[in-house]
Amino acid sequence: MTTIYFVRHCKPDAKIQDDRNRPLTDEGLADSQQVLEILKDKNIDIFISSPYKRSYDSIKKAADYYGKNIITDERLRERKAGKNSNNHEMFKKRWSDLSFAEEDGESIGSVQKRNIEALNEILEQYSDKTIVIGTHGTALSSIFNYYDSSFNGDSFMKIIDLMPYIVKMDFEGKINISKEEVFSIWKEYKE
Numbered sequence: 193m194t195t196i197y198f199v200r201h202c203k204p205d206a207k208i209q210d211d212r213n214r215p216l217t218d219e220g221l222a223d224s225q226q227v228l229e230i231l232k233d234k235n236i237d238i239f240i241s242s243p244y245k246r247s248y249d250s251i252k253k254a255a256d257y258y259g260k261n262i263i264t265d266e267r268l269r270e271r272k273a274g275k276n277s278n279n280h281e282m283f284k285k286r287w288s289d290l291s292f293a294e295e296d297g298e299s300i301g302s303v304q305k306r307n308i309e310a311l312n313e314i315l316e317q318y319s320d321k322t323i324v325i326g327t328h329g330t331a332l333s334s335i336f337n338y339y340d341s342s343f344n345g346d347s348f349m350k351i352i353d354l355m356p357y358i359v360k361m362d363f364e365g366k367i368n369i370s371k372e373e374v375f376s377i378w379k380e381y382k383e
């Protein structure tokens with residue numbers, strides 16, 4: 193059995209427009225200590241992350257604790273946001289049609305395809321290991337939806353304010369056999 197702890201990042205600094213390099217707030221950095229506390233007794237073998245700074249930094253204290261490097265995978269990045277894309281109306285549109293993308297944006301279906309491709313490779317390469325994956329809200333939600341189609345836009349809205357959000361999923365080969373919410377901190381999402 194392979195166990196993956198998905199860690200949706202801690203609170204980022206929304207004032208920074210550069211999505212890839214958006215740092216955590218001071219509060220988010222402090223919350224990354226909570227991520228370490230949750231993971232420190234889990235015997236983690238591998239740390240993998242989106243290349244985006246907020247995801248990487250959210251699991252860095254835990255990786256340092258274990259003396260592990262963090263492997264980054266570009267496919268695990270967050271959805272490319274287009275113009276006027278971060279509002280509740282657009283969230284609903286994207287989740288009602290996974291192929292919909294706003295101008296210059298990326299669809300949830302596209303995010304799901306690349307995240308599942310990366311996840312399947314991780315499951316093959318690190319079979320029977322315990323893994324941490326630093327991720328994002330939409331990217332993680334697309335993974336949930338892949339394994340459980342009842343995870344939808346309403347489900348996404350229930351987790352949008354959880355930063356960090358840690359979910360444990362167990363796999364036999366590439367088959368998901370369990371999913372458990374492990375930890376979260378409520379932080380209001382700002383549009």
